[in-house]
Each structure stands twice: as structure tokens, then as C-alpha cells.
Amino acid sequence: MMSETAQGTEENVMTIDDAKAPTGDHGITARDLDIYYGDFLAVRKVNMAIEPRSITALIGPSGCGKSTFLRSLNRMHEVIPRARVDGTVLLDGEDIYGPGVDPVVIRRKIGMVFQRPNPFPTMSIAENVLAGMRLNAKRLSRSAADDIVEKSLRGANLWDEVKNRLDQPGSGLSGGQQQRLCIARAIAVEPEVLLMDEPCSALDPISTMAVESLMLELKSDYTIVIVTHNMQQAARVSDRTAFFNIDGTGQPGYVVEMDATEKIFSNPSQQATSDYVTGRFG
Amino acid sequence: MDTATQPAGLIRPLSRSVLPVLVVVALVAAGAFSFAVAGSINIPIVIVVGGVVNLALTYVVSRRAEGHRRAVDRTATSVITTLMVAALVPLLSVLWTALSRGTARFDLELFTETMRSVVGEGGGAKHAIIGTAIITGLASLMAVPIGTFTGIYLVEYSRGGRLARVTTSMVDVMTGIPSIVAGLFAYALFSLIQGPGARSGFAGSVALALLMTPIVVRSTQEMLRLVPNELREASYALGVPKWRTITKVVIPTAVAGLLTGVSLSIARVIGETAPLLVAAGLAQDTNLNPFSGRMTSLPVMSYYGYAAPGFPPEADYERGWSAALLLIVLVLVIFTVSRILARVLRPKGLR
Ligand SMILES: Nc1ncnc2c1ncn2[C@@H]1O[C@H](COP(=O)(O)OP(=O)(O)OP(=O)(O)O)[C@@H](O)[C@H]1O
Numbered sequence: 001m002m003s004e005t006a007q008g009t010e011e012n013v014m015t016i017d018d019a020k021a022p023t024g025d026h027g028i029t030a031r032d033l034d035i036y037y038g039d040f041l042a043v044r045k046v047n048m049a050i051e052p053r054s055i056t057a058l059i060g061p062s063g064c065g066k067s068t069f070l071r072s073l074n075r076m077h078e079v080i081p082r083a084r085v086d087g088t089v090l091l092d093g094e095d096i097y098g099p100g101v102d103p104v105v106i107r108r109k110i111g112m113v114f115q116r117p118n119p120f121p122t123m124s125i126a127e128n129v130l131a132g133m134r135l136n137a138k139r140l141s142r143s144a145a146d147d148i149v150e151k152s153l154r155g156a157n158l159w160d161e162v163k164n165r166l167d168q169p170g171s172g173l174s175g176g177q178q179q180r181l182c183i184a185r186a187i188a189v190e191p192e193v194l195l196m197d198e199p200c201s202a203l204d205p206i207s208t209m210a211v212e213s214l215m216l217e218l219k220s221d222y223t224i225v226i227v228t229h230n231m232q233q234a235a236r237v238s239d240r241t242a243f244f245n246i247d248g249t250g251q252p253g254y255v256v257e258m259d260a261t262e263k264i265f266s267n268p269s270q271q272a273t274s275d276y277v278t279g280r281f282g
Numbered sequence: 283m284d285t286a287t288q289p290a291g292l293i294r295p296l297s298r299s300v301l302p303v304l305v306v307v308a309l310v311a312a313g314a315f316s317f318a319v320a321g322s323i324n325i326p327i328v329i330v331v332g333g334v335v336n337l338a339l340t341y342v343v344s345r346r347a348e349g350h351r352r353a354v355d356r357t358a359t360s361v362i363t364t365l366m367v368a369a370l371v372p373l374l375s376v377l378w379t380a381l382s383r384g385t386a387r388f389d390l391e392l393f394t395e396t397m398r399s400v401v402g403e404g405g406g407a408k409h410a411i412i413g414t415a416i417i418t419g420l421a422s423l424m425a426v427p428i429g430t431f432t433g434i435y436l437v438e439y440s441r442g443g444r445l446a447r448v449t450t451s452m453v454d455v456m457t458g459i460p461s462i463v464a465g466l467f468a469y470a471l472f473s474l475i476q477g478p479g480a481r482s483g484f485a486g487s488v489a490l491a492l493l494m495t496p497i498v499v500r501s502t503q504e505m506l507r508l509v510p511n512e513l514r515e516a517s518y519a520l521g522v523p524k525w526r527t528i529t530k531v532v533i534p535t536a537v538a539g540l541l542t543g544v545s546l547s548i549a550r551v552i553g554e555t556a557p558l559l560v561a562a563g564l565a566q567d568t569n570l571n572p573f574s575g576r577m578t579s580l581p582v583m584s585y586y587g588y589a590a591p592g593f594p595p596e597a598d599y600e601r602g603w604s605a606a607l608l609l610i611v612l613v614l615v616i617f618t619v620s621r622i623l624a625r626v627l628r629p630k631g632l633r
Pocket residue numbers: 037040042060061062063064065066067068069080250
């Protein structure tokens with residue numbers, strides 16, 4: 001059904017007039033999304049439908065705007081001074097950039113895991129998991145808090161490793177454990193969508209496997225978008241893959257094509273995609 | 283031959299006891315030199331000559347035993363160490379002077395007596411201790427909130443706009459204000475408000491606040507900049523509004539540094555003499571009202587003890603040195619308390 005292709009040239013890189021914006025179920029649709037840093041157009045005209053309860057991988061060479069695009073999906077992009085977007089992003093059919101939409105509310109619905117693990121150094125492991133509630137001064141009974149901590153840490157495959165030291169600092173964990181702690185922190189607030197920017201790039205193969213199997217478990221409840229430089233990883237976990245490219249430095253990045261992951265890796269419609277996934281460039 | 287090209291086994295590193303021996307030899311030589319030239323042991327001469335002799339000795343000995351590259355390495359290390367010792371000398375000398383002269387009157391009376399109708403011996407610094415506490419306390423009450431909030435604004439809210447640039451350069455200019463100018467400003471201001479010649483503790487604390495504020499702004503800015511942006515982003519990504527991110531993530535992460543900055547700024551102004559001389563003046567008795575009447579502080583008392591001693595002058599000298607020693611002790615106490623607080627409040631993960 002949704003098999004958007006593109007021609008990597010100037011104007012409209014991709015059209016999805018046939019792409020039905022999925023309503024409900026936490027799907028995301030980007031329409032004609034231009035993303036700027038000040039006057040610099042970093043990503044142009046993205047049209048993309050992200051299917052609910054599935055894993056979408058974003059791949060492409062360095063600097064082509066994958067992180068930029070990902071951050072624009074939960075309004076984290078505008079945290080950077082003078083950064084702005086043009087176009088629409090629909091979550092369950094509603095424009096998250098619409099007038100009167102509070103970015104804080106959007107970020108509660110669309111969680112994010114960063115490339116580098118960033119637990120709060122002032123907080124214990126348990127407090128880190130509860131940070132989304134505690135920082136928002138949400139009142140929790142002790143038992144409810146304990147439940148959330150256990151559920152989220154189990155969800156992030158970390159419970160057994162830390163259950164005996166929940167009150168120790170989160171930054172005392174290994175890098176892989178910290179990253180899973182950050183995932184637990186993100187899922188503790190029960191978002192609808194989880195954005196992950198190279199979540200395994202700082203991890204060893206074992207932690208990477210743990211995070212990957214975690215993603216596969218989570219996708220029954222969450223819509224997941226993951227940026228990765230690891231082709232095998234994209235092929236292993238994702239259902240659909242979008243390939244981003246850039247024509248040269250200073251040029252905006254754009255989506256070359258998006259399709260089912262097997263198709264992207266076996267028989268993509270664009271030459272550039274095929275060159276990239278087979279390692280001929282990038 | 284260059285040692286780098288020798289097989290490793292041929293390098294016999296100097297034994298650990300050699301370098302201290304060289305230092306002692308150099309110092310003895312320098313002492314002899316000083317005695318020959320100046321007729322006595324002159325500490326600056328001993329330090330300078332001893333340092334140079336030690337450098338030369340280190341190079342020669344190490345060169346013979348270990349070769350050129352190691353000798354250069356050792357010499358560079360020695361240069362740095364010597365300069366550090368040289369920097370410590372004035373500090374230790376000041377401490378030693380204050381200790382040796384200040385202890386004579388560092389007694390209970392110093393804390394319980396004022397200078398009211400004291401001529402010659404006796405008397406104490408109670409009035410000046412209270413004055414310093416009131417003036418510095420009020421100055422901190424003004425400068426710490428203003429400075430901290432300005433710093434927070436500059437780092438967290440301003441997005442490099444004109445207001446931020448103007449504020450930053452004003453802060454820079456303020457850092458460079460000579461303290462006497464701050465004192466004259468406060469004096470002139472209160473002369474306009476309270477009538478010509480008005481001096482009060484509050485005028486003094488306004489002058490000190492003027493000096494403190496830019497220091498607090500600066501240290502706040504630096505400490506907040508040290509908080510990694512990733513932590514702010516992690517908080518935003520959890521749907522936490524900006525003000526909560528600042529109060530619950532950024533400030534707790536930086537709190538140890540913020541406290542150190544505040545205590546540094548207090549230490550910086552607690553010994554200010556010139557502005558208080560002008561704005562708060564000298565009194566012989568305790569004055570608990572900062573808004574009217576002169577109020578003495580420790581540095582001013584110390585200054586007058588030396589500048590305008592009574593009879594016999596030794597009594598005033600001794601009280602002056604005791605006041606100075608007390609100031610040093612106060613600064614040390616402030617630093618120690620802030621260190622302890624910082625340790626208690628430091629982010630758990632960095633312990
Ligand atoms: N904070 C910023 N300010 C200005 N330009 C930026 C900023 N962050 C990224 N850019 C620019 O935007 C473009 C896209 O960067 P982005 O970080 O999205 O690339 P990426 O695809 O995530 O690369 P990588 O794979 O290396 O992470 C680049 O040209 C980059 O220089």
C-alpha cells in the first residue's frame with residue numbers, strides 16, 4: 001500500500017498523496033516538512049508515514065539530517081536556538097505544530113532516547129526511572145512508584161541487574177546499563193511513540209542485543225523510530241526503512257525512499273539506496 | 283646518544299632519593315651564597331638562587347645518568363615545581379606574619395569587648411565582628427539573589443539577544459570597578475538620600491553588593507554552562523517544562539559549584555577596606571542598626587589600628603593584627619563550610 005518512491009531531484013522528493021494519515025494507534029505522518037537551523041535548511045520536504053506499532057529505521061550517511069528529522073518529530077528540534085520547522089507533523093491525525101499545541105504535552109506523548117546515555121547524575125536509579133513523574137511533581141503513592149520502577153526496569157531488561165541497588169546513583173552503571181536505564185525512564189511515562197537516536201552506538205554487542213530484543217518486545221505497545229548507522233541492525237529489527245541522503249555539504253538532506261525493510265535491503269528502487277546499503281558509499 | 287634509541291634495559295632511572303638530595307644541596311648552597319652576599323639568610327635570595335642551582339643540578343645529574351630526553355623532562359618538571367613553590371612563598375609569608383603578630387591579642391576579650399572608651403591596652407573587636415557580619419550579610423542578601431538570577435537568565439533564557447550581550451559586557455565592566463569607586467558611589471548615593479556625610483552599615487553593604495554581584499553572575503554563568511546540555515534535553519524529552527528543568531535538574535546538578543562561587547564572592551568582599559572606610563566609617567562601639575550611624579568592620583578596624591594608633595601604639599598594632607588574623611580565619615571557615623556543603627550536595631554519581 002504505502003510504497004513511496006522518490007527521484008532524489010530538486011522539487012518534491014516524495015509524494016504521499018496516497019498515504020493515509022493513520023488515525024489513532026499512534027502513527028505519525030510528516031507532510032512537506034522543511035527543517036531549519038536559523039537560515040540553514042538542513043532537511044527538505046520530508047513526506048513520510050510512520051506506521052503505528054512497528055519499528056521504522058532511518059538510515060543514511062552522516063550529516064544528512066536523520067537526527068534533525070527525528071528531533072522534529074517530538075518538538076525537541078526547537079530547543080536549539082533559532083531552529084524551526086515548516087510543514088506539518090501529524091500524530092494520530094493532529095498537527096503537533098498546530099497553533100496552541102504545547103510542546104511539553106507532545107514530548108510526554110513522544111518519548112526519546114539519545115545517542116549518549118544521559119541519566120540524571122543527581123538521582124538514584126529508581127529516581128531516574130521516576131524522573132518523568134517526579135520532575136513534573138506528579139504525586140505517587142509509594143507502592144505505585146515501586147510498581148512503575150519495577151515494571152519499567154523489567155520492560156527495559158534491566159531489573160535483574162539493578163534490583164538490589166535501586167537507591168544507588170544511576171551514573172554508577174555501565175554504559176549499556178545506563179542506556180537501558182534511559183529507555184526505562186522513557187517508557188515509565190508511557191508515551192505513545194519512542195524515538196531512538198543511535199541508541200546502541202555506545203554499546204557493546206551484548207548490550208546491543210539486549211536493546212534490540214527490547215525494541216522488538218516494545219513494538220507491540222509503542223511506535224518506534226530508530227536512527228542507526230548499523231545496516232544489520234536496521235535489517236534485524238525494523239519493519240520499514242527510510243533512506244536519507246544529501247547531495248553535498250551545505251545542501252539539505254532529503255528522503256530518497258522509504259519502503260519495507262526487506263525491499264530496501266534486497267531490491268531498492270533507487271540506485272543511491274542500493275549503493276548505500278551495499279556499502280559502495282557512505 | 284639519544285636515550286630514545288637505546289634499548290630500554292640500558293636506562294637506569296635515578297633513584298627516588300636523588301632529587302630531594304639535590305634540592306637540599308641547592309638550598310644549602312643558596313644559603314651559603316646568601317650569607318656571603320647579604321650577611322644573613324635572606325629567604326627570597328635563598329629561594330631564587332636555590333631554585334636556579336637545583337634546576338642546573340637536576341639537569342646535569344639526570345643527563346649523566348639517564349640521557350638528554352629524560353633530563354629535559356626532569357628539568358621541565360622542576361621548573362614547574364619551583365614556580366609553584368615561588369608562588370606559595372608570599373602566601374605563606376602573609377599567613378606567618380598574621381599568625382605571629384596576631385596571636386598576642388587573639389584572646390577572649392577580642393570577642394567580648396568593644397573599643398568604647400578604651401585608651402591603650404585592652405578593648406576588643408566585638409563591634410567590628412558584628413559590623414562585618416551585618417555589612418557582609420546584607421551585601422550577600424542583595425548580591426546573591428540578583429547575581430544568581432542574572433546568571434540563570436543569561437545562560438538558560440537569553441538566546442544571545444541584545445539584552446544578554448549588554449548585560450554580559452556590563453558585568454565585565456563591573457568586575458573591573460575599583461572598590462573605592464563602589465564605596466564613593468554608595469557614599470554619594472546615601473548623601474543624597476540621608477543628607478550630606480551620612481555613613482551607615484547599609485551604605486557599606488550597598489558598596490560591597492556592587493562588588494559582589496558581578497562575581498556571583500560570572501560564577502553562576504560558568505557553573506551552569508558546565509551542566510551538560512544532554513541533561514536539559516533528557517528532561518525536556520520527558521515532557522518537563524523549562525522552569526522545572528532549571529529548578530530540578532540544572533540547579534541541583536550545579537549546586538556545589540554555585541555555592542563555591544557564592545563563598546568565593548563573600549571571601550572576596552569580606553576583607554574590603556576602602557569602600558567601607560568611605561561608606562560605613564569608623565565607630566568605637568557596637569552599632570546594630572545598619573541604617574543609621576557609622577559601623578566598623580574588621581578590615582577598617584585593622585586599618586585604623588595601624589594608620590592612626592593611639593598611645594601606646596603597640597596596643598593598637600596588636601589589635602589590628604588580631605583583627606586581620608580573625609579575617610583570615612573567617613575566610614577559611616567560609617571556605618570549609620562551603621566545601622562541606624558542596625560535598626554533601628554534589629551529584630551522587632560523581633562521588
Ligand atoms: N545545532 C545545530 N546547529 C546548526 N546546524 C546543525 C546543528 N545540528 C546539526 N546541524 C546540521 O544539520 C545537518 C544534519 O545534521 P544531523 O545531526 O541531523 O545529521 P545526522 O544525519 O544525524 O548525522 P549523523 O549520522 O552523523 O548523526 C548537518 O549539516 C549539520 O551540520
